[in-house]
Amino acid sequence: MIEAWGNHYGCPYIFEGCKKKWKKLIMSSTNSYDEFLKGIWKENPVFVHVLGLCPMLAVTNTAINAIAMGLATFFVLLGSSILVSLFRNLIPKQVRISCYIIIIATFVTVADYSLQALIPEVHKELGAFVPLIVVNCMILGRMEAFASKNRVGLAIADALGTSIGFVFALLTLGSVREILGNGSLFGVSLFGPHFEPWIVMLLPPGGFLMLGLILLFFNWLTERAKKASAQLATVEGGIS
Amino acid sequence: MDNLVWIFLSALLINNFVFSYFLGLCPFFGVSGRVETALRLGLASTFVMLITALCTWFLNTYILIYAPYLRLISFIVVVASTVQFVEMVIKKASPALFRALGIYLPLITTNCAILGFAIFATNRGYGLLEGLIYALGAGGGFTLALVLMAGLREENELSNVPKLMKGTAMSMIIAGILSLAFMGFSGLFSSS
Numbered sequence: 001m002i003e004a005w006g007n008h009y010g011c012p013y014i015f016e017g018c019k020k021k022w023k024k025l026i027m028s029s030t031n032s033y034d035e036f037l038k039g040i041w042k043e044n045p046v047f048v049h050v051l052g053l054c055p056m057l058a059v060t061n062t063a064i065n066a067i068a069m070g071l072a073t074f075f076v077l078l079g080s081s082i083l084v085s086l087f088r089n090l091i092p093k094q095v096r097i098s099c100y101i102i103i104i105a106t107f108v109t110v111a112d113y114s115l116q117a118l119i120p121e122v123h124k125e126l127g128a129f130v131p132l133i134v135v136n137c138m139i140l141g142r143m144e145a146f147a148s149k150n151r152v153g154l155a156i157a158d159a160l161g162t163s164i165g166f167v168f169a170l171l172t173l174g175s176v177r178e179i180l181g182n183g184s185l186f187g188v189s190l191f192g193p194h195f196e197p198w199i200v201m202l203l204p205p206g207g208f209l210m211l212g213l214i215l216l217f218f219n220w221l222t223e224r225a226k227k228a229s230a231q232l233a234t235v236e237g238g239i240s
Numbered sequence: 241m242d243n244l245v246w247i248f249l250s251a252l253l254i255n256n257f258v259f260s261y262f263l264g265l266c267p268f269f270g271v272s273g274r275v276e277t278a279l280r281l282g283l284a285s286t287f288v289m290l291i292t293a294l295c296t297w298f299l300n301t302y303i304l305i306y307a308p309y310l311r312l313i314s315f316i317v318v319v320a321s322t323v324q325f326v327e328m329v330i331k332k333a334s335p336a337l338f339r340a341l342g343i344y345l346p347l348i349t350t351n352c353a354i355l356g357f358a359i360f361a362t363n364r365g366y367g368l369l370e371g372l373i374y375a376l377g378a379g380g381g382f383t384l385a386l387v388l389m390a391g392l393r394e395e396n397e398l399s400n401v402p403k404l405m406k407g408t409a410m411s412m413i414i415a416g417i418l419s420l421a422f423m424g425f426s427g428l429f430s431s432s
Contacts, residue, residue, distance in 0.1 A: 128360055208412050
């Protein structure tokens with residue numbers, strides 16, 4: 001036995017095995033890292049795919065509400081991603097959507113009751129929009145497109161990335177609307193008493209207009225990136 | 241009677257589901273390309289809302305008082321199965337209407353306006369009649385919003401819009417302006 005370990009014929013095999021394992025590990029970690037990153041910026045659920053708008057616009061009149069909603073969604077997405085990914089081979093194809101919805105609804109109920117117990121004031125302001133996380137198409141979309149086809153590690157990375165992207169979007173919109181509409185951020189006054197608040201920003205129209213402007217900004221960014229890469233391609237083509 | 245009129249008008253105009261609660265935005269931005277399809281989708285949603293109102297009233301009165309934590313799960317199951325059931329009945333009873341509604345019927349399942357309606361009606365403690373009137377108002381408001389948006393987008397197709405503005409950004413800003421207009425209705429009942 002000891003000889004077998006010391007045998008130099010065995011060494012390469014062990015080494016090869018190790019290398020394969022490492023390679024696999026590194027590969028998988030870069031994969032999950034990619035999955036994690038792409039949800040935040042390149043495939044941001046709100047700004048790029050325009051998903052999950054209902055809760056997004058309704059609760060982003062202050063930054064605190066936005067964060068609470070983002071965290072609740074994060075919890076639901078993570079929990080249901082893990083469950084769906086674990087049971088992906090057990091759930092029959094024909095009734096998968098109903099199964100996902102029931103799993104999601106369970107987690108949303110948990111999130112709803114927890115918010116009510118932990119931060120009752122914020123829960124009161126969010127009102128009926130916490131239960132409405134169930135029909136957030138972003139969550140169902142991630143289940144259908146990703147968690148049901150990948151193993152748990154990747155599903156967790158994807159859920160983390162997507163929900164961080166979602167929180168980022170909520171926070172951006174919430175802060176801008178609170179600063180313009182109330183002159184404050186997280187309830188702290190920014191401009192002193194002489195600031196004339198732009199009330200419309202706190203009301204529903206402000207949500208639509210602000211999101212429209214942010215989408216416009218994102219369009220401009222992608223357009224600029226496209227132009228830059230096209231220019232780069234022509235320059236490289238000229239050199240070669 | 242006054243109360244019922246108030247519930248109807250409030251859901252139809254003042255607290256319009258799309259413009260002041262942001263419910264049902266996915267079909268609002270996704271499907272409202274043409275007036276005709278928008279109208280059909282709106283009517284189908286109204287129909288499902290009416291049936292959901294019946295079911296949620298039944299659930300709330302007889303079952304959920306014993307197990308309030310099951311509210312959300314039972315509502316979503318009720319909405320999904322109502323849509324399936326309505327689909328089967330329409331298919332059997334009137335194939336012409338079924339063909340007219342097409343893909344929009346199953347899509348209603350994931351429409352947050354329906355679930356939102358059920359939750360709002362429960363939170364406000366509406367009875368059966370109030371619930372049905374609320375369903376009519378909310379569905380009518382949803383249809384109104386969809387049709388208005390579809391009309392504007394049909395016009396918008398033909399006009400010369402800056403390249404960056406095309407698509408969702410433009411729709412979003414149009415929706416914002418429409419929403420501003422609907423805010424005007426909030427003064428309707430304040431004096432009385």
